[in-house]
Amino acid sequence: MIIDSAHYNETSQRSSECLFSTKTLFRYFMLKCLLDAEPIPSDNDNLIELFRTKLSVSEQGIYEFKTNYTADQAILFYTKYGFIYKEINEALRSINIDYLLRFRFVLKDIYNQLTHLMAVKPTDETTNVYRGQYIHFYEIFDLFNSFKQRVPTIINSFFSTSLDRQVSLGFLQAGSERNSSITSVPVLFTITIQKQDVSSDSPFADISQYSTIR
Numbered sequence: 001m002i003i004d005s006a007h008y009n010e011t012s013q014r015s016s017e018c019l020f021s022t023k024t025l026f027r028y029f030m031l032k033c034l035l036d037a038e039p040i041p042s043d044n045d046n047l048i049e050l051f052r053t054k055l056s057v058s059e060q061g062i063y064e065f066k067t068n069y070t071a072d073q074a075i076l077f078y079t080k081y082g083f084i085y086k087e088i089n090e091a092l093r094s095i096n097i098d099y100l101l102r103f104r105f106v107l108k109d110i111y112n113q114l115t116h117l118m119a120v121k122p123t124d125e126t127t128n129v130y131r132g133q134y135i136h137f138y139e140i141f142d143l144f145n146s147f148k149q150r151v152p153t154i155i156n157s158f159f160s161t162s163l164d165r166q167v168s169l170g171f172l173q174a175g176s177e178r179n180s181s182i183t184s185v186p187v188l189f190t191i192t193i194q195k196q197d198v199s200s201d202s203p204f205a206d207i208s209q210y211s212t213i214r
Contacts, residue, residue, distance in 0.1 A: 027095055027156065032201075034104040035111055043105045044069075050087075050102050057083045073210075074109035078158070080212040089157040110158070117205035118198070125196075129161035131189040132172035140185065161191065163206075 048066055051057045061081055069077055078084055088106065091099035100107070162168050165188075172186045198204050 024156070027092070030095070030097070030100070031107070034100060035108050037104060039105050039108075043102075047102045047106070050099065051083065054083060054087070056086075071105075071109040072113070074106055075113050075207050075210040076212060078106070078110055079207075079210075085158075092157040111203065113210070114203035114205045114207075115200065117207065118203045121206065125194065127163075127193045127195075129163055129191050129193065130165045130168035131159065131161040131191070132168040132170070133187055133189065134172070134184045135187045136184050140187070161189070165190075 044066070048062060051062050051065070061083060065077065065081070065084075078088070084106070087099060088103055090096070091103060168188060172188065193204060
């Protein structure tokens with residue numbers, strides 16, 4: 001897997017948006033502040049308190065996070081536990097400040113792991129990755145208009161992809177029953193990443209050695 005380095009109504013579920021929107025700029029500066037902030041002793045307890053309010057989070061999951069989570073296992077926990085993946089990305093997309101404050105140490109740990117992996121194992125000059133995703137018609141329309149107008153578009157959450165095109169197609173096929181709405185369509189992203197274009201603000205790395213997803 002490759003990962004790149006954002007309540008919950010239809011609009012907040014966008015996975016991309018215009019680079020120059022006010023919301024995008026606010027998210028960028030807020031995340032910079034969160035990543036620069038020093039951890040405090042109550043961070044872990046505050047996040048566990050949030051987990052306990054979620055019916056989808058099992059006591060076993062909370063126990064494992066409370067007893068086993070460490071900074072160097074951030075990516076492993078992110079990929080292993082769906083509730084962590086789900087809550088982080090929904091908070092990033094909707095700019096849920098309360099949730100982001102609670103998740104800030106996990107976000108910082110993931111960011112630091114990605115930055116380290118990018119530094120010690122540089123990507124090839126050009127890398128092709130793939131992502132299968134169901135997207136609402138309105139987002140496809142906006143992406144198409146941005147492309148026509150040459151307006152940069154950014155990803156507003158952690159973006160998981162695969163080096164294998166067939167794996168990404170498999171995700172689309174597996175999700176066809178869950179996404180049967182006529183307003184959403186399957187999309188296969190083909191992304192070409194050039195090493196010189198990768199910013200330290202958005203680290204990009206192969207996380208297969210840490211991920212529980214294969």
